[in-house]
Amino acid sequence: MNRNDVTEKIITAKVANGLTWESIAAKVGQSKEWTTALCLGQMTATSEQAAVLGEIFELTGEEQKWLQIVPYKGSLPTAIPTDPLIYRWYEVVNVYGTTIKELIHEEFGDGIMSAIDFKMDISRESDPKGDRVNVVLSGKFLPYKTF
Amino acid sequence: MNRNDVTEKIITAKVANGLTWESIAAKVGQSKEWTTALCLGQMTATSEQAAVLGEIFELTGEEQKWLQIVPYKGSLPTAIPTDPLIYRWYEVVNVYGTTIKELIHEEFGDGIMSAIDFKMDISRESDPKGDRVNVVLSGKFLPYKTF
Amino acid sequence: MNRNDVTEKIITAKVANGLTWESIAAKVGQSKEWTTALCLGQMTATSEQAAVLGEIFELTGEEQKWLQIVPYKGSLPTAIPTDPLIYRWYEVVNVYGTTIKELIHEEFGDGIMSAIDFKMDISRESDPKGDRVNVVLSGKFLPYKTF
Amino acid sequence: MNRNDVTEKIITAKVANGLTWESIAAKVGQSKEWTTALCLGQMTATSEQAAVLGEIFELTGEEQKWLQIVPYKGSLPTAIPTDPLIYRWYEVVNVYGTTIKELIHEEFGDGIMSAIDFKMDISRESDPKGDRVNVVLSGKFLPYKTF
Amino acid sequence: MNRNDVTEKIITAKVANGLTWESIAAKVGQSKEWTTALCLGQMTATSEQAAVLGEIFELTGEEQKWLQIVPYKGSLPTAIPTDPLIYRWYEVVNVYGTTIKELIHEEFGDGIMSAIDFKMDISRESDPKGDRVNVVLSGKFLPYKTF
Amino acid sequence: MNRNDVTEKIITAKVANGLTWESIAAKVGQSKEWTTALCLGQMTATSEQAAVLGEIFELTGEEQKWLQIVPYKGSLPTAIPTDPLIYRWYEVVNVYGTTIKELIHEEFGDGIMSAIDFKMDISRESDPKGDRVNVVLSGKFLPYKTF
Amino acid sequence: MNRNDVTEKIITAKVANGLTWESIAAKVGQSKEWTTALCLGQMTATSEQAAVLGEIFELTGEEQKWLQIVPYKGSLPTAIPTDPLIYRWYEVVNVYGTTIKELIHEEFGDGIMSAIDFKMDISRESDPKGDRVNVVLSGKFLPYKTF
Amino acid sequence: MNRNDVTEKIITAKVANGLTWESIAAKVGQSKEWTTALCLGQMTATSEQAAVLGEIFELTGEEQKWLQIVPYKGSLPTAIPTDPLIYRWYEVVNVYGTTIKELIHEEFGDGIMSAIDFKMDISRESDPKGDRVNVVLSGKFLPYKTF
Amino acid sequence: MNRNDVTEKIITAKVANGLTWESIAAKVGQSKEWTTALCLGQMTATSEQAAVLGEIFELTGEEQKWLQIVPYKGSLPTAIPTDPLIYRWYEVVNVYGTTIKELIHEEFGDGIMSAIDFKMDISRESDPKGDRVNVVLSGKFLPYKTF
Amino acid sequence: MNRNDVTEKIITAKVANGLTWESIAAKVGQSKEWTTALCLGQMTATSEQAAVLGEIFELTGEEQKWLQIVPYKGSLPTAIPTDPLIYRWYEVVNVYGTTIKELIHEEFGDGIMSAIDFKMDISRESDPKGDRVNVVLSGKFLPYKTF
Numbered sequence A, B, C, D, E, F, G, H, I, J: 001m002n003r004n005d006v007t008e009k010i011i012t013a014k015v016a017n018g019l020t021w022e023s024i025a026a027k028v029g030q031s032k033e034w035t036t037a038l039c040l041g042q043m044t045a046t047s048e049q050a051a052v053l054g055e056i057f058e059l060t061g062e063e064q065k066w067l068q069i070v071p072y073k074g075s076l077p078t079a080i081p082t083d084p085l086i087y088r089w090y091e092v093v094n095v096y097g098t099t100i101k102e103l104i105h106e107e108f109g110d111g112i113m114s115a116i117d118f119k120m121d122i123s124r125e126s127d128p129k130g131d132r133v134n135v136v137l138s139g140k141f142l143p144y145k146t147f
Helices: A003-017 A021-028 A032-039 A047-057 A061-067 A084-108 B003-017 B021-028 B032-039 B047-057 B061-067 B084-108 C003-017 C021-028 C032-039 C047-057 C061-067 C084-108 D003-017 D021-028 D032-039 D047-057 D061-067 D084-108 E003-017 E021-028 E032-039 E047-057 E061-067 E084-108 F003-017 F021-028 F032-039 F047-057 F061-067 F084-108 G003-017 G021-028 G032-039 G047-057 G061-067 G084-108 H003-017 H021-028 H032-039 H047-057 H061-067 H084-108 I003-017 I021-028 I032-039 I047-057 I061-067 I084-108 J003-017 J021-028 J032-039 J047-057 J061-067 J084-108
Strands: A111-125 A132-143 B111-125 B132-143 C111-125 C132-143 D111-125 D132-143 E111-125 E132-143 F111-125 F132-143 G111-125 G132-143 H111-125 H132-143 I111-125 I132-143 J111-125 J132-143
Touching: A003 A032, A003 A047, A003 A061, A003 C061, A021 A032, A021 A047, A021 B084, A032 A047, A032 A111, A032 B084, A047 A061, A061 I003, A084 A111, A084 A132, A084 B021, A084 B032, A084 B084, A084 B111, A084 B132, A084 D084, A111 B084, A111 B132, A111 J111, A111 J132, A132 B084, A132 B111, A132 J111, B003 B032, B003 B047, B003 B061, B003 J061, B021 B032, B021 B047, B032 B047, B032 B111, B047 B061, B061 D003, B084 B132, B084 I084, B111 C111, B111 C132, B132 C111, C003 C032, C003 C047, C003 C061, C003 E061, C021 C032, C021 C047, C021 D084, C032 C047, C032 C111, C032 D084, C047 C061, C084 C132, C084 D021, C084 D032, C084 D084, C084 D111, C084 D132, C084 F084, C111 D084, C111 D132, C132 D084, D003 D032, D003 D047, D003 D061, D021 D032, D021 D047, D032 D047, D032 D111, D047 D061, D061 F003, D084 D111, D084 D132, D111 E111, D111 E132, D132 E111, E003 E032, E003 E047, E003 E061, E003 G061, E021 E032, E021 E047, E021 F084, E032 E047, E032 E111, E032 F084, E047 E061, E084 E111, E084 E132, E084 F021, E084 F032, E084 F084, E084 F111, E084 F132, E084 H084, E111 F084, E111 F132, E132 F084, E132 F111, F003 F032, F003 F047, F003 F061, F021 F032, F021 F047, F032 F047, F032 F111, F047 F061, F061 H003, F084 F111, F084 F132, F111 G111, F111 G132, F132 G111, G003 G032, G003 G047, G003 G061, G003 I061, G021 G032, G021 G047, G021 H084, G032 G047, G032 G111, G032 H084, G047 G061, G084 G111, G084 G132, G084 H021, G084 H032, G084 H084, G084 H111, G084 H132, G084 J084, G111 H084, G111 H132, G132 H084, G132 H111, H003 H032, H003 H047, H003 H061, H021 H032, H021 H047, H032 H047, H032 H111, H047 H061, H061 J003, H084 H111, H084 H132, H111 I111, H111 I132, H132 I111, I003 I032, I003 I047, I003 I061, I021 I032, I021 I047, I021 J084, I032 I047, I032 I111, I032 J084, I047 I061, I084 I111, I084 I132, I084 J021, I084 J032, I084 J084, I084 J111, I084 J132, I111 J084, I111 J132, I132 J084, I132 J111, J003 J032, J003 J047, J003 J061, J021 J032, J021 J047, J032 J047, J032 J111, J047 J061, J084 J111, J084 J132
Parallel strands: none
Antiparallel strands: A111 A132, A132 B132, B111 B132, C111 C132, C132 D132, D111 D132, E111 E132, E132 F132, F111 F132, G111 G132, G132 H132, H111 H132, I111 I132, I132 J132, J111 J132
């Protein structure tokens, strides 16, 4: 057994029972973004969170333990994603990557925007010309230091 | 001569004169995000915008014409970026990609978040535990239709 | 169980029963192009469409539910297709790619032809020197905007 | 000197003089699609066509000879295009590739649609919901035979 | 079930029964080259040919139907073959590729040698300094045309 | 200076003077296939052959010496060729590779067909349905031996 | 069943019974180098050799037949080996590759050192500063010839 | 200036003056194998060795200093070599890699054969059936230790 | 059965029983770093060490024998790791690689730091600004020698 | 002009003048590790540090400005390094990567060891069996948090 087996069991149960990530997140008591990443095998649960998910998806005790083990992260099967929705994000990095780099360095100096001390919020914005997906990313700035 | 030559001339002049992207954008009259992408060879200028940049960077008439030609886009030298700041964005796509896909489909159904009818805002958020980079991405939702 | 299992069940049943995609599409009430993409795991069905396919291919309720889930898209096993027929399409993109780009930009300015708000029609053209495949692609133009 | 030098000279002259591919094609006396592919180094000119282009772009006699040499085809810098417009075409091949294969085989049997005995027409279709790019591709069917 | 299952069943039976491709081809009534490609999952059988193979390899009716379905072609596990015999062929393409191109263009003008309207013959040539493998390839020339 | 410089000088002179590979080969006194490979930087000349080429292409003494140095072979810019003509050859290897392997082993046992002790002849075959390219490849069989 | 199944059975039995390759080779009556390559699925056995291995590893008749079928060669899971011992050999090719090429050409002229008409001997050399691995490779020189 | 410039100057001078690696090595006072690797930019010279090479190839003082700087090693333009002679060595690693690994481990236990504390000797062996290239590789065994 | 099966069994048992690597290493009598590498399939056990692990994880005699066989090393599924923690180490090699090379060569001359005669120690350093991971790597220097 | 031009000028001057990184670092007033990374184009200087380097390497005012611009980081020409010294570090990540991951997670929980808030110290340890390279890496632990 490994973490991937637990991820597949969770997705299978979610489809079979017609659940939404939003309702699952409400039971776990975290954001829908973090909870979805947890269920898709990218994050690590506390024993309480594992127990909640265990009840929702009928997970065994051993499967709940796997949710508490730090996973080998990375959710995409290829280095350049083929799915049109995820590719658009990769395209943003490719087209705007150097722009993002220039502007963060202009504001903060040499360093990075953390992808660990990081959070993300995805929401719908109504618009008569067609609704929009709004995403807010927030990451701590980590400066390079001399040593 | 090609667009890349113009990009390199702009960057060289920017370093030599100690300019900031924010001040350049103010003269162009557009956001700093879009103006930086334009100067880095990813966007297309109007003749008025090209004239403004021509004055700032002492561009010839032919160089200003190149700014008005649609460029071959893509700003990164390798498919998986080596620069730590840009890699963190790639990592976000890799770790959270399937999460983003699940949540947008749950809210909107089948389709994509456009990377064309798209805007981006990068700002600093003060935080006593270390300032944060905040990024707002907004893209129109484009649904798949039957035919 | 995953979408691929349903796709494989559909293909196996299609071979065993000698069905054609055109007859399946007629029952589903959509074009043969879209219906084939649906059956091959690239599109998402309504519950009515899933029920029609369920009857044709003797799918269980759970399998019909899978047809209604947005799939991870991408139908080729390698980045560069090995199958000769599909490769010719890849070659068209490779040889004519910059031509297509120049001409669309000349006509429309900066932007893209959508692959989401998009349709396609494939037909045979009789020709005494050898019959021809005719394909019509139609995609909405999406302009880049300054922001 | 090689074909690429001629291609670069043509593109530089086109930008400097503000020409359109359509007007160039009218002088060459071929479609705008084929003429653009010729100028971008993908096709081979007759001596008459080379002379016309020689006048438009002030090419030397040796440069005109290069236009009459069959080029090494392939117009993209990376196997998977980074430019968003060209990527959407790559995405069509990726998402619809197996669909195209199934339908052509259903209609014609085993074989391919030629990318050599092939033509292409790109035009604008006005649409109140946003104009569309229309493309018609036509390729001869070539059957596999037993031997 | 898929075509690959049928291919594996055929190979396993061939080894267990000590058959040769030449004897199989004689029963099928086609060349040994084409028949081997058919059995290895690269070509498509008529119902009569499928019935002959069905008798030789004890294939079920459904397995015979799979032989009549156009396969996804491509027989190698990696883009660059590791097997020494097959690599030598890849090397010929790599070392002599531009030579082949120059000579075909010099004789025929711009176009290709078809890999579809194509045949191949492999035979042994006795030679006192060591026997030789002789291969004859024959493919139709397909010219590029202006449009 | 390196071999590639000599190759480029030869090709440039050939285009400028409108020579054919066949006439060059006649002067060198070898087949057109081998002579073209030599001129494209894949083979090694004797001093006599280098002198003949030196006269045809006005090569200096040092350039003639480079023709006598064994080159680093490999004539394609990418592992998978983008040029359509060359790709068809690559496709033959991909589709028929295992077939070729099976048949040579059945006839000869374990070993390879040499790509070194090898020759090739390319010719035109007139055909009322469209002329054909005929290619004959001949390579010595090299058996694996126990040791 | 395929050759790989036989290879895995042999390795599993060798570990379970604590055998050495040297003792196995002594029974087969060939060198330890060739015998190990045979057992690892890279070489082809005679029926006598297959019978010897059949007794040692309790192989069925069909498994012994597979040992007599020419295998698809190539024993590494990735193009660039990850295993440190095997990587050192790859590094020798990478660092010393052009050196080897220069020296063989200086001695022999244009051609290759065969990897087919080839043998290898691996032995231990005692050394007070740390024992050494000594390897002798011997391959026939195959010259390129004009044609 | 960098090491590569010095390598190219050495090779150009060697071709122009018709020198052999063996005669150069004799003047340097090291083996032909190591001396060739040094001249091709893979090894590091002492100031005395640099002075000898400086005289042979008319190197400036600064160029001689570059020969004394440890280079970034790796002499091949692609991970998988296209040159047939070098490829055979790659093939030996690919086909025999696991065999070499098994036999060294059987003799020495866990560890590697060093590619640093390593030497190589290449020589010709006359043989009436065709001369042979003999290569002796000798590398220190480095055991993994527990820690 | 292979080494990977044993690795998976060990990891599954460790999760099910909530063990720590540190406690396992204490029983084996080696460092936690080496012991973890052993359990993850990268190192080779003595029969005593295998017996200790056999007791902890309820391994059969055959499974214990696999722990004593030198494994095919390499623990990552892709050449560039997707897991953020491991990627940071890859990033250190990418960003600081040439720095490390310069400084070791400045101190030691031409050669390498061994990854075989090597040890590693990982520990926590308390820090009011956030605890730190401290890692000490120690590898024998191996000089290149002339030959 | 770009940062790479400045890096090459620094390296050329360092070789020509026989300087050591240690002496350069002493003048800059930072560690030899950070200073080398700065000179090799991976870090960003203050104006004071740039002035010191400007004096050592005779850099112009514009070149000193480039040292103060945040560079596009990544110092290696290929994803998998070919240089033996740097490869050994890549090998450590490949062989010990999962071990490092397990032990850091066991001690700290889910998160990463920062490659930004990071320092490194490289030193020589005398050892009668051969001197050792000792490296101390210290990076802040950054925990993943729920959100």
